Amino acid sequence: MKKIYLDNNATMPVKPEVLEALLPFYREQFGNPSSLHWAGRMVSGAVEKAREQVAALINCSPAEIVFLSCGSEGDNFAIKGTADALKDKGNHIITTSVEHPAVMETCEFLERNGYDVTYLKVDEDGMLNLADLEAAITDKTILISVMWANNETGNIYPIEEIGKIAKKHQVRFHTDAVQAAGKIPVDVQKANVDLAVISGHKLGAPKGVGAIYIRRGTRLTRLMHGGHQERNRRAGTHNVAGIVGMGVACELALQNLEENYTYVRKLRDKLESGIKELVPEIKLNGHPNPDLRLPNTLNISFAYIEGEALLLHFDLKGIAASSGSACTSGSLEPSHVMGAMCVEVILAHSSTRFSLGTDNTAEDIDFVLQELPPIVQRLREMSPLYNRDELTPLSCDECRIIRRI
Amino acid sequence: MYTDKVMDHFSNPRNVGEIENADGVGEVGNASCGDIMKIYLRVEDNVIQDVKFKTFGCGAAIATSSMVTEMAIGKTIDEALVLTNQTVAEALDGLPPAKMHCSNLAADALHEAIKNYKEHNA
Numbered sequence: 001m002k003k004i005y006l007d008n009n010a011t012m013p014v015k016p017e018v019l020e021a022l023l024p025f026y027r028e029q030f031g032n033p034s035s036l037h038w039a040g041r042m043v044s045g046a047v048e049k050a051r052e053q054v055a056a057l058i059n060c061s062p063a064e065i066v067f068l069s070c071g072s073e074g075d076n077f078a079i080k081g082t083a084d085a086l087k088d089k090g091n092h093i094i095t096t097s098v099e100h101p102a103v104m105e106t107c108e109f110l111e112r113n114g115y116d117v118t119y120l121k122v123d124e125d126g127m128l129n130l131a132d133l134e135a136a137i138t139d140k141t142i143l144i145s146v147m148w149a150n151n152e153t154g155n156i157y158p159i160e161e162i163g164k165i166a167k168k169h170q171v172r173f174h175t176d177a178v179q180a181a182g183k184i185p186v187d188v189q190k191a192n193v194d195l196a197v198i199s200g201h202k203l204g205a206p207k208g209v210g211a212i213y214i215r216r217g218t219r220l221t222r223l224m225h226g227g228h229q230e231r232n233r234r235a236g237t238h239n240v241a242g243i244v245g246m247g248v249a250c251e252l253a254l255q256n257l258e259e260n261y262t263y264v265r266k267l268r269d270k271l272e273s274g275i276k277e278l279v280p281e282i283k284l285n286g287h288p289n290p291d292l293r294l295p296n297t298l299n300i301s302f303a304y305i306e307g308e309a310l311l312l313h314f315d316l317k318g319i320a321a322s323s324g325s326a327c328t329s330g331s332l333e334p335s336h337v338m339g340a341m342c343v344e345v346i347l348a349h350s351s352t353r354f355s356l357g358t359d360n361t362a363e364d365i366d367f368v369l370q371e372l373p374p375i376v377q378r379l380r381e382m383s384p385l386y387n388r389d390e391l392t393p394l395s396c397d398e399c400r401i402i403r404r405i
Numbered sequence: 406m407y408t409d410k411v412m413d414h415f416s417n418p419r420n421v422g423e424i425e426n427a428d429g430v431g432e433v434g435n436a437s438c439g440d441i442m443k444i445y446l447r448v449e450d451n452v453i454q455d456v457k458f459k460t461f462g463c464g465a466a467i468a469t470s471s472m473v474t475e476m477a478i479g480k481t482i483d484e485a486l487v488l489t490n491q492t493v494a495e496a497l498d499g500l501p502p503a504k505m506h507c508s509n510l511a512a513d514a515l516h517e518a519i520k521n522y523k524e525h526n527a
Contacts, residue, residue: 306439308463309415312407316416325439325463334439346461349439382421382467384432384443384459 001318004364008202008296009151009179009355010322014245015204021248022206025241033238034229043240050247057250058177058196059187060213066230067211067243071178072102073223074197074212075145077234078174079106081220082143082195083115086172090140094171096120096128097340098155099147103176104336107145116140125287126155126341130165137169144173148180148196152324152337152353153286154297156184163192172218178202178210182253183294184261194218200242205249209242256358264356265295267365271354272298274369279376285324285343285351296356299324301347304386305379307334310352313375319368324351346385408498411468418467420474422457428525431517433510440466442514444473448522453477453485458514465500465508469493473511482519488512 005012025046031039033047051062068074083093095107097119107117118136120128133144144166149156159175166173174195177186182203188196195218200209214220214233226235253260269290275282275298285299302310307323314321324335325348333339338348354368380386407415424445434441440462447455456474460467473493477485490509494500500509 304461306462306466308439309467312412312415312464333437345437349436382418382459383461384441385436385461 002367003318003320004360004367005320006354006356006360006364006368007320007322008357009154009353011201011207012204012357013359014201014206015249015252017252018204018206018245018248022241022245025244029240031240033240034227046244047238047240050243050250053247053251054198054211055213057181057186057254058198058213059189061216063231064213064216065211066214066233067209067238067246068224068234069208069236069239070210071100071176071197071199071202074199074210075100075102075174075176076106077212077220077223078195078197079103079110079143079145081223082172082174083110084221085219086142090138090142092116092118092138092140093143093145094118094120094133094136094141095145096122096147096157098122098126098150098152098337099145100151100176100178103145103147120146122340124342126150126153126285126337127287127292128157130158130161133162134165134169137165137171141169141171144171146173146175148175148177148186149184149294150286150337151179152335152351153299153341154179154294154355155286156180156292156294159191159193166194167192179294179297182250182257183264183296185257188213188215195220200246200249203249203253205246206242209239209246211246260358261295263358264360265290267360267362268296268298268354268356270362271356271365271368272300274365275300275372278369278373283343283347285338285341298354298356299351300354301338301343301351302376302380303347303350304383305350305376307350307352309379310350310375313379314371317371317375319371322353322355324353325349406501407464407468410472410497411465411500414468414471414497415464418458418471420455420457420471420478421459423459424455424457427457427518429518429520429522431514431519431521433513433517434462436461439463440508440510442466442470442510444470444511444514444518446477446515446518446522448482451481451483453480453482456515458511463504463508465504466510468497469500469509469511470514472496473515477515482522485515485519488515 033044055062181198196213201207281303307325334348427445429446432443458470460470
């Protein structure tokens with residue numbers, strides 16, 4: 001069976017050049033870069049080279065990069081590390097209602113420990129009102145945390161403008177750039193960001209490696225205590241092979257940024273216009289202007305049907321995508337991002353994310369466009385909500401809008 | 406994550422549809438959890454002659470709906486009332502633990518339809 005992978009925002013394959021570059025670091029170059037001897041010396045240079053490659057992708061100094069295990073660790077470090085380091089200055093954090101759980105749940109943890117958190121609302125397109133953001137700043141505000149791009153909708157947030165607001169009010173600014181890095185330009189200096197987090201496996205490096213940019217002079221309480229690695233900022237033996245892979249992946253991403261953007265964007269736009277043409281009663285989740293979304297991401301709800309059932313049918317055809325339905329999240333409620341955007345609950349349950357990669361082809365998209373409409377129709381024919389005579393909902397539960405705030 | 410039986414009933418669901426002038430109709434579920442099941446019955450001489458279903462929901466919701474229709478056809482009303490969500494799940498060789506509560510409502514829908522039938526024929 002043909003296998004079509006459209007879940008690149010979840011993870012993507014390790015790029016062949018990356019794999020080739022990192023394998024020696026599991027074999028002959030096995031040393032611990034903190035060791036003094038020949039085995040350690042053999043690899044310490046490789047870690048520093050990777051640091052330069054990562055720094056180049058986001059335009060910072062290599063000394064401002066700290067390697068860690070994943071994006072979630074980076075977000076925890078940035079937020080908890082700031083909350084502790086600046087606790088004498090204030091206890092207020094501003095974030096958004098559409099963040100990744102790594103930010104959201106870290107903020108909720110801090111709320112239970114005496115911090116105040118403002119979760120900025122978004123509009124129906126999932127966008128922020130920057131006047132609300134500025135108005136939320138108080139003399140107790142120690143951190144603004146806004147993702148560079150949203151993992152579910154692909155919405156790109158105005159990070160440069162938020163950076164200006166943060167600078168004007170002298171508030172530290174953290175951004176989860178996990179989905180943005182490698183897909184669109186990420187320039188931490190231009191955007192006046194103090195802390196930015198990226199993840200290796202979202203741009204073609206292996207799982208288990210990430211990096212955080214910490215602007216020079218930013219006081220951050222360490223999360224991981226122990227050894228003196230990473231200039232005392234993050235304990236733990238370096239994941240040398242992963243770090244080397246991440247360096248190469250960042251270098252490739254930077255080299256091919258424009259070319260990849262154009263290629264993937266063309267396929268995504270083909271999928272988007274194809275679905276709009278072939279399937280009635282759908283809703284695009286995210287900003288209608290495709291320039292304001294990541295080039296690879298498309299999130300669509302299909303009225304009257306449920307997302308997991310759709311994904312299972314896709315899977316039977318070899319198509320891998322993801323869903324915001326409660327059934328795939330392990331909770332009883334659909335995606336908090338759909339909730340924050342006031343997507344009607346039935347539509348939220350069918351929100352389906354297609355996230356493309358450079359490995360996809362136009363034939364892949366043709367295949368999806370051929371298979372998708374009959375699957376949707378079949379599930380609709382099976383749904384008690386489709387072609388219902390009475391227009392009023394079953395009960396008020398049915399039109400309940402789940403909002404976080 | 407799903408058993409072969411669940412996938413079989415999910416991908417080839419039995420008895421999908423509606424029954425015109427059904428003798429009993431039952432609907433359970435809640436859109437906010439993502440599952441709504443509607444069951445239609447045709448009953449003759451206290452025996453369930455035909456069952457059809459319509460379901461909005463995940464793989465488990467569709468498979469349990471399909472399974473309950475197969476289990477109910479040919480049974481008397483009293484026999485059908487003995488069916489539970491648990492026996493439906495067992496007939497599918499089990500469901501993932503997370504699905505036992507939210508998506509395993511098919512027997513409840515059947516019981517609602519029987520209740521509706523009894524009200525009509527009281």
